[in-house]
Amino acid sequence: MKHFINLKDIPSRDLRKIIVDAKKRKKKRKKLNTLEPDKGSPLKGKMLVQMFEKASSRTRISFYLAIKQLGGGTLTLRSNELHLGQGGETIADTAKILSTYGDGFMLRTDDDKKIEDFQKHLKIPIINGLSPSSHPTQVLSDIFTVEEIKKKPISKLKICWIGDSNNVLDSLIAASVKFSFRLSIGCPKKFAPGKKVKDWVIKNKKKIFIYHDPKKAAMDADVIFSDKVISLNDKVNKKRKKQHFQKFKIKKEIFNYTKKNCIFLHCLPRGDEVEESVFLGKNSHVWQQALNRVHVQKSILLYCFGKLR
Numbered sequence: 001m002k003h004f005i006n007l008k009d010i011p012s013r014d015l016r017k018i019i020v021d022a023k024k025r026k027k028k029r030k031k032l033n034t035l036e037p038d039k040g041s042p043l044k045g046k047m048l049v050q051m052f053e054k055a056s057s058r059t060r061i062s063f064y065l066a067i068k069q070l071g072g073g074t075l076t077l078r079s080n081e082l083h084l085g086q087g088g089e090t091i092a093d094t095a096k097i098l099s100t101y102g103d104g105f106m107l108r109t110d111d112d113k114k115i116e117d118f119q120k121h122l123k124i125p126i127i128n129g130l131s132p133s134s135h136p137t138q139v140l141s142d143i144f145t146v147e148e149i150k151k152k153p154i155s156k157l158k159i160c161w162i163g164d165s166n167n168v169l170d171s172l173i174a175a176s177v178k179f180s181f182r183l184s185i186g187c188p189k190k191f192a193p194g195k196k197v198k199d200w201v202i203k204n205k206k207k208i209f210i211y212h213d214p215k216k217a218a219m220d221a222d223v224i225f226s227d228k229v230i231s232l233n234d235k236v237n238k239k240r241k242k243q244h245f246q247k248f249k250i251k252k253e254i255f256n257y258t259k260k261n262c263i264f265l266h267c268l269p270r271g272d273e274v275e276e277s278v279f280l281g282k283n284s285h286v287w288q289q290a291l292n293r294v295h296v297q298k299s300i301l302l303y304c305f306g307k308l309r
């Protein structure tokens with residue numbers, strides 16, 4: 001049994017194996033309908049319980065499809081429907097119950113500590129479906145999308161992030177170390193990556209490049225990533241934070257600085273950090289990116305259930 005909590009704690013070879021498996025599975029099911037299981041139904045009879053403390057569209061639907069396509073099923077819960085969410089039951093007891101009924105647990109939470117606590121008490125694998133410090137299923141799937149479109153290993157590409165230093169960026173930074181790609185970040189000084197994540201990069205003898213000018217960050221890039229300036233439950237003065245990001249709004253002109261075939265990716269949902277003409281423009285592959293969540297999460301589930309070939 002393996003957990004999937006933070007990319008930084010998962011060996012690079014396992015992450016690569018997940019991507020390779022996802023690629024094979026995606027190719028093989030081209031002729032199958034949405035809910036038809038993959039050949040052999042490798043997770044037949046298994047149930048994934050997913051619990052959301054925050055809103056989600058993509059993560060909940062893509063995990064539903066992922067386990068279905070492996071022959072299993074899912075139950076989706078909002079934490080406030082449980083005794084746990086009402087303050088009437090502990091994580092320890094809830095974890096025991098989840099382990100009694102279910103085979104895997106996916107949690108989207110406001111609190112990294114909750115994932116740790118669940119991990120301690122669960123007898124089934126836990127998957128981080130977004131926490132304040134990380135969005136690992138999103139970013140691993142994004143690596144898959146980049147390689148699918150660019151037809152090259154990501155280590156040969158220049159990746160740029162323009163936006164807030166949030167959970168998605170933290171996972172992208174972890175991925176830059178695990179997959180050895182060059183990552184340049186364009187963000188306001190006040191919203192640059194924190195010391196903890198920078199120290200971890202240094203400890204791993206790698207480098208990230210931080211610029212406070214979006215054009216410098218985008219120079220020669222093969223991929224530009226972005227995300228909302230205001231994340232779910234971001235407890236900041238929203239108006240003031242958005243002002244800091246004004247000159248980081250992604251406009252068509254940014255592609256004058258990148259490589260010619262630079263692509264644009266965004267995990268969604270979007271805010272006003274990117275112009276419509278970019279988001280819906282020819283460089284954008286955001287819908288393919290969202291779809292690939294299904295394919296990569298299937299291989300993540302197989303990894304967690306000890307069934308990755």
Ligand code: CP
Pocket residue numbers: 055056057058059060130138267268269
């Ligand atoms: N990208 C992503 O995780 O979307 P949701 O918040 O809709 O799940």
Ligand code: NVA
Pocket residue numbers: 130135166167168227228230231232233267268269
């Ligand atoms: N950074 C965003 C990602 C949403 C998928 C958030 O945490 O809200």
